[in-house]
Amino acid sequence: MDEYSRILIERYCMSHNSAKSRRLYELVRLSYNVTGEGTDADAIFLEKAIINEKDPELKAALEDLDSYLFGY
Secondary structure (H helix, E strand, C coil): HHHHHHHHHHHHHHHHCCCHHHHHHHHHHHCCCCCCCHHHHHHHHHHHHHHCCCCHHHHHHHHHHHHHHHHH
């Protein structure tokens, strides 16, 4: 996963206090663990977050995270 994508998502998580930001932060932390695997619920959450995201940079970062964690 591109480090710039992680930085964008982490910056979003630090500037927002919501259930979405907390869950995204957990997924980014999971991406640092080489053996970490997301759940089906995580994949569905991330897919919905990508669909609803308006910021093109953050949307691209979320897509990068999605392909890294769930791009089997």
